[in-house]
Amino acid sequence: MLTGTPEVVKKIVEANGLVLGVNILRPSLEEAYLKLIKEEQT
Amino acid sequence: MTASILKLKKGKSSVGLLGPNGAGKTTTVRMLACLISPSGGSAKVGGYKISENPLEVRQTVGILTESPSLYERLTAYENMDFFAEAYSLSDPQEKSTRIRELLDFFDLWERRNDKVAGFSKGMKQKLAIARALVHKPPVLFLDEPTAGLDPEAAKEVRDLMEMLSRREKHTILLCTHHLEDAEKLCSRVMMISRGKSVVVGTPDELRERIAGKPTVQIALKKLDSGIIEAVKKVSQVEQVNADRNT
Numbered sequence: 001m002l003t004g005t006p007e008v009v010k011k012i013v014e015a016n017g018l019v020l021g022v023n024i025l026r027p028s029l030e031e032a033y034l035k036l037i038k039e040e041q042t
Numbered sequence: 043m044t045a046s047i048l049k050l051k052k053g054k055s056s057v058g059l060l061g062p063n064g065a066g067k068t069t070t071v072r073m074l075a076c077l078i079s080p081s082g083g084s085a086k087v088g089g090y091k092i093s094e095n096p097l098e099v100r101q102t103v104g105i106l107t108e109s110p111s112l113y114e115r116l117t118a119y120e121n122m123d124f125f126a127e128a129y130s131l132s133d134p135q136e137k138s139t140r141i142r143e144l145l146d147f148f149d150l151w152e153r154r155n156d157k158v159a160g161f162s163k164g165m166k167q168k169l170a171i172a173r174a175l176v177h178k179p180p181v182l183f184l185d186e187p188t189a190g191l192d193p194e195a196a197k198e199v200r201d202l203m204e205m206l207s208r209r210e211k212h213t214i215l216l217c218t219h220h221l222e223d224a225e226k227l228c229s230r231v232m233m234i235s236r237g238k239s240v241v242v243g244t245p246d247e248l249r250e251r252i253a254g255k256p257t258v259q260i261a262l263k264k265l266d267s268g269i270i271e272a273v274k275k276v277s278q279v280e281q282v283n284a285d286r287n288t
Binding site: 003004005007008009011012014015016017018019020021022023024025026027028029030031032033035036037040041 | 233263
């Protein structure tokens, strides 16, 4: 969980928002590796 | 290889060496293990210079090369015994205790009297890692330890390596194409390309530096400007992208 996530959810609820789901999207090491190798080859 | 700098902490440190085929991973490991000579430059392993103290370096490292190179017509125990002798473990009690300890750890003790020729690829790989550890080297080089293994065997080897790095406090340099291995086992990762170090850092640092920061996706029943403004006020939030269609 990212450190700011609970605070963000709290603020949404305080603003009368109804949270249906929370998802952390983190780039994988594979994505980083493939991006780096592609950059190196061009 | 040119101008690659990598300093590993003593013990309990696992570093992954990543790069495409031909990047120089195996060459790096072979140079560091004194199996081939560098054309220039210098490196120290366990405090010993590879160019000046190759014998000391070889005693300091255990290496798993891309092919296990076991004696197929010998049993698992005989293979271990042969390499223990080669590494000058001459005290019979010490030697047999160490061999038993390793064969137990790698779940091969029950098969100790079987010839290696009849072993599966996963069993051979486990035995090759056990063999690399027989002289209790502080530094361990593992070159593609899960290559060619089926998913079950690869997971078993990966889990054993993880236990090993915690239990025996080795400094491990892991060459791999399997990013899952690097992510699970390595505290730091070096990516190399065409013989050069491109980037070094923890897996989290590399992910963030190269592929961007993580994102929190929050699904709401309805979205209005009041909610967006409230979220923008949170100090850790750098950017808010509102998608009203999903």
